Amino acid sequence: MHSLDDNHTGARIKEQRRLARLTQRQLADLLPYSYSLLNQVECAARPATADFVAAVAQALNIDVTVLTGQPYVSELQRDRLAELVRPIREALDLYDLGSNPDLTVRPADELIAGAERMCADVRATHLRAAARKLPGLMAELTHAAWSSPSTELWQALASTYRTAHDISIKLGYYDLSSVALDRMDWAAERASDPCLAAVRQYMRALVYFREGEYRIGKRLVASGHGIVGQAEQTREALAVTGQLHLGASVLSARAADQAAVDLHIGEARRIAKRIGDASDVHWLSFGPANVALHKMSAAVEMRRYDDALKQARKIKLPAQLATSRRAHFLVDKARTEVETGHTDGALKSLVEARRLAPEQTRYHPAARETITGLVHLSRRTPDTLSHMAAWVGL
Known part of the structure; x- marks a missing residue:
């Protein structure tokens, strides 16, 4: 089995747990996850997913970045x-x-x-x-x-x-x-500009999404809806409204609220059908393709990996989709492929994400954790995976 050093999220979780004087069992009792999963994450047998990291950070009352190790200063300095x-x-x-x-x-x-x-x-x-x-x-x-x-x-x-x-x-x-x-x-x-102000609330909601504060995130989305509601119902306002619904869909997924996910995806789909591709509006990438991507992301967040992978394989990304969004999709896809045992596919997805967006992929926590998981799973690490692991600083 390939050995890892302590430069991964699981090792940092272990360190912070010990600083809090908690056993694995005691920390697991504070999480909506099993003791077995915590054990596997700490030894890098399973990737530390964003929702898991957020839950641990809340339980330990620390920032998510303490566990992810961001910013990755050594790599940033080298680059x-x-x-x-x-x-x-x-x-x-x-x-x-x-x-x-x-x-x-x-x-x-x-x-x-x-x-x-x-x-x-x-x-x-x-x-x-x-x-x-x-x-x-x-x-x-x-x-x-x-x-x-x-x-x-x-x-x-x-x-x-x-x-x-x-x-x-x-x-x-x-x-x-x-x-x-x-x-x-x-x-x-x-x-x-109410549309700009609403976009700002959407982006604030995503910050709380990363921190695991889903109720606060949903309040910010609701605030964004109230602000954009003050504007005329232009294409711009509709696109912002639709993106707010997409933000609410992944927040609801993290909160395991399937009914709310369906509601927000449905509203976003209705708006996208009305205005078509609106990726030019505030660079939000809003449109039918982004609705499909968020539906798949919601399945990932709810740990319905088989369903997420089926969706991912059916999604056809339009040529006009932003490279950043395309790379993000590939990282999500790699995560589902690892969770469903398709490790070769996961590596291919990450290599393609690197080809499209090297800087973004190198500093994406989910990409790094997926690579960590792949290294652990590989009895004999392929050269491509070794290069990817070294590239992200593992």
Whole structure:
């Protein structure tokens, strides 16, 4: 059997359990999971799924990132990505200083177009390029919005804050992502844009989803519905409403509420049927394909892996689907393949996710945990798997 070091979530769970002076049996009694599963996760015989990690973090009263090990600083430093985070943090901190007379700023239309390109870069998983350009664009838009306030400039500034959130999440800096969402709300309020404000509530809900606080997440989704309900029923507002339903579907799945999952997927499907593909709206990827992907994700979250894999095999991803969403689907698919014994398929899915979105996949906790599980399951580790394990730092 291939041996692993302690650089995996199960080992960190074991360490934190011991610090809390709990036996495996005592911790298992606090979880909605079996003692056997906890035992297998701690020794890396089973992947530490996101829902399991969230439950352990709640039981131990610690942040999820303590268990996942995020951000993965050593890998980020080797990839020269860690050095790009501090300028983003500083740009977010200087939001309230007004105009900067020492700054040379491009015309407003160029800045607005730049904010759109930044969103496109993140969806294409060009994280390094986006992270490098983001602080300067934020500084220019901050100056422009304070100097010549307009709805369009405040919207563009809010968009850059949203990009800061996206990059922070993908690189594992959750503390920074929360700051970025606060700034997004601040700018959306000045833009008087209910759709942007509702998108921010959706993204906040996903933060609580990761932390296992599903009730809070559902409250935030409900708040988002209330905010977007203030807008006219345009295609934009409908797409945001649909995405809120999709967010609620996975929150409900984590809470094991099948009726709520069916309700929200049904509402999202109805909206998608009405407006078609709306992936251009706030870069949410909303449309019929994303509804199908969330239905499959809900099955994964409810641990109905056979059903999830059947759905995954039937899904045909449209050409216009964002690369980031496509890679996320492949990581989810790999998880279902491991859980159903299709280890060769899981490795192929992860290799394809790496090919499409190397930076995103390298820092995705679920990808890393799935690779950990595959290494443990392999009596003789294939060269491809060895390379993948070394690549994510195992």
